Amino acid sequence: MKKSILVLAISLVSLVSSFAQDAEKDTTKFGKLSFDDLKTLLKGRYQIEDNGNISIVKVVENINVPVDLMYIRAKDYFVYKYVSGKAVMQFEDKENKSLIFQGVYPNFHRIFDLFVNDYDCTHIVKIDFKEGKFRIIVTPKNYTQNLHSRGGVHEIRLPMEKMFPSQERSVNVTKRQGALLFYKVVLEMEKTAKELEDAIKQGNTYKSEARSNW
Numbered sequence: 001m002k003k004s005i006l007v008l009a010i011s012l013v014s015l016v017s018s019f020a021q022d023a024e025k026d027t028t029k030f031g032k033l034s035f036d037d038l039k040t041l042l043k044g045r046y047q048i049e050d051n052g053n054i055s056i057v058k059v060v061e062n063i064n065v066p067v068d069l070m071y072i073r074a075k076d077y078f079v080y081k082y083v084s085g086k087a088v089m090q091f092e093d094k095e096n097k098s099l100i101f102q103g104v105y106p107n108f109h110r111i112f113d114l115f116v117n118d119y120d121c122t123h124i125v126k127i128d129f130k131e132g133k134f135r136i137i138v139t140p141k142n143y144t145q146n147l148h149s150r151g152g153v154h155e156i157r158l159p160m161e162k163m164f165p166s167q168e169r170s171v172n173v174t175k176r177q178g179a180l181l182f183y184k185v186v187l188e189m190e191k192t193a194k195e196l197e198d199a200i201k202q203g204n205t206y207k208s209e210a211r212s213n214w
Contacts, residue, residue, distance in 0.1 A: 038179040061133040077199040097129035138189040
């Protein structure tokens with residue numbers, strides 16, 4: 001009996017150690033950044049609108065691509081890049097050349113305390129087109145905290161209005177972790193904006209990738 005308990009204890013310690021190492025690997029790049037460091041890194045990279053929405057905005061001009069083709073390329077990006085069941089095209093205005101789609105950044109951040117917590121971020125992407133230019137707006141709507149416990153995975157929705165930078169102290173996480181969550185999601189949004197810009201300007205290769213990777 002004692003031997004069984006000892007084996008179980010060792011197994012639990014190994015499991016916790018394994019989770020901790022995974023978490024450390026995930027945060028090593030950001031481990032030395034303080035709350036103030038993160039605020040400095042974020043300065044000028046987002047804006048808070050009058051309605052409280054937090055967004056990054058990118059306007060690209062002097063584009064030698066017809067508006068109709070830019071519109072089609074943006075739709076292609078969504079179809080071949082946003083393949084999750086949670087992704088949805090929310091709005092299409094072919095006449096005024098505007099698109100809105102929703103997607104999720106899955107498992108973009110991990111926090112380890114008593115349990116492992118993985119975070120997703122639901123976000124909205126809006127693209128407006130005019131002759132010779134387009135505008136990309138990426139807006140995070142909420143985080144989903146996926147808490148892994150002995151009873152399974154528990155999802156906790158964390159709306160952006162209760163998180164940094166809407167509030168200096170975020171709910172469910174420390175002050176620094178709230179800022180780190182937002183910093184990492186800004187990196188994801190900037191990546192989306194850059195990929196979308198390249199797809200609209202140059203055409204994308206997602207179709208050929210989809211055909212070859214089967």
